[in-house]
Amino acid sequence: MSASTPQPDPSIRPADRRVSARIGAIAESATLAVDAKAKALKAAGRPVIGFGAGEPDFPTPDYIVEAAVEACRDPKNHRYTPAGGLPELKDAIVAKTLRDSGYAVDASQVLVTNGGKQAIYEAFAAILDPGDEVIIPAPYWTTYPESVQLAGGVPVEVVSDETTGYKVSVEQLEAARTENTKVVLFVSPSNPTGAVYTRAEAEEIGRWALEHGLWVLTDEIYEHLVYGDATFTSLPALLPGLADKCIVVNGVAKTYAMTGWRVGWVIGPKDVIKAATNLQSHATSNVSNVAQRAAIAAVSGDLSAVHEMRTAFDRRRKTIVKMLNEIEGVVCPEPEGAFYAYPSVKGVLGKEIRGKRPQTSSELASLILDEVEVAAVPGEAFGTPGYLRFSYALGDADLVEGIGRIQQLLGEARD
Template structure:
């Protein structure tokens, strides 16, 4: 008999689940079962959302204006505030008509690709990459073309690498700085060189700026969208999740040329309609409010970053470059592979991560989730005590091999 047909569409069957969310879910399930698990998997600040933002949401929840549908593209005040913030922080002159408020930054990524990519188009994707990018490209009918930059390059691709990957079918480049998963930050010179190359080649650039306020060691954030010649072929995706500890509020945005934003708004009007009004009111307070709480969180992340890099670098077989942005360490664990751990000999970072979860009760995300294997991503957006204890467990496990 022929094999039964899948009940799912081919489009949905082809999507891989989010590896980062899967690791986080497994760690939480083990905790719920009574196991003492420390998780470095999710990119989620452990801080509460600042009080002034929560207060704005409470007030909005009591306002009958927000109990009804509002424009699919977002509350006018929030769109205007995001336009002004983008002009200020990204040096990209934006008007409110160039802003779409989305259900988190992830929906902005999907909407941008769905609005730009046709079946068969290729999208240059610097690797290591965030797990959602290749899946969103595929959902849009495109093909991700990975361009890998290892630790010898600071995890940053070059124009020569991008040029080598270019074909007549190349439509767009995804550019991310600061980077998830590596914490790499492109210098102003590197950013603008890549931007000029993309402009010369006539490529669209989708720039994810969700970690723009999280850089360290006086390293500046530079938006590739600030390049004037890219203005009409750039889409910025961003949101409040990481900067303001608002991952659960689900507010992101997409900024770009009016025709692209109009098309993406049409898509959203038929998929989710408007973002929850209470969340939009909270986002408005965040975007227009003071940055004091943000700076306090950044200072804590910086302290944890230095602690994590020092502790990971002391583990035999681990090499941990110092990240300059976001809140992740991307550690090279190839030197620990092929060794025996209680009779198990992991050959890949995925196998080693599984052993560490099972035996040391520590959850990390293996490099296979982000491109080539041989690496771990660990988030330092968790409490200082857990951060230290978790790495101590990994150290004892590796040394006990």
């Protein structure tokens, strides 16, 4: 499945077009929309429990906050700095990448961005020309296809499901490849499914990309959030031959509970990073210096705070999967990474629930919010209708209460 780049209506003269076709085609982030609605209802006094946003409920570790406080007091941080990032942060990212991934790069291969979303868009914008195709495994994070289209590319979806643990095969990727294919997206651990590719599976996909001369964009934002026997694998470290056509996206948001600080980065070939830096120099200039100073403390410090959060996420992971699988008609594979559960709710659709018969996961999500005041994101947002995404990055008590409400509601389902 692919989507063409939006084109303006030629029957309308340019001066009469109010919003460009390119921007008008962008859908609102479904995850942020659900989260905003849940927060608005909660602010109005409703007992809403939100599973929408992928946002750790932990505060940013104290030592990182203190670094930001000190940075605020230093006048050098009150001024413009290099558009591509503070040299000290670039050096820290180089050291962190070698430590955590075994991937050796230098500072000229790093661009510091305003979060992971800017990193993804600028990476695609730097390498895509109109009509270039990007293979995107689905379920996918909502921003990937939007960024591809905004950069002029064409997203080509390759769909997986719960029967394969939400992982695509090389055979599926090859079936989607055409002469216009330029990039394959590789995400492990995955948002929204929590799927983690084994080392052998990752190597097979990497070798396939290398064989066909394709670019790989790999999003490593959840690298430290893996559970059980699962392990994180960095493709360019595993296959050094990929490095010349591999772009790595990462950031501090998930690992260090820093979603609001907005610091991400792109690692890639020097010419691509230079091009993306030129783009950023006109779009936003430098990332907030205070946030960059905090990020230096984050990536340079140890991972003890991360390990504590991962222990809590692992506990919640087991709880939510158990509770979801207790619901008749719901099938939830156990996620091996990130902090999301992605159950199939196809067995519930079409059944009568409090006088309504939801036919889609979007309708079911709306019914759940209206009837028991629990917010989840429907699978339509991730390219696979028939599913719901639950972020378990929220407190244990809220998790049990929220899924308990859904258990009670869906327990009323009748044919």
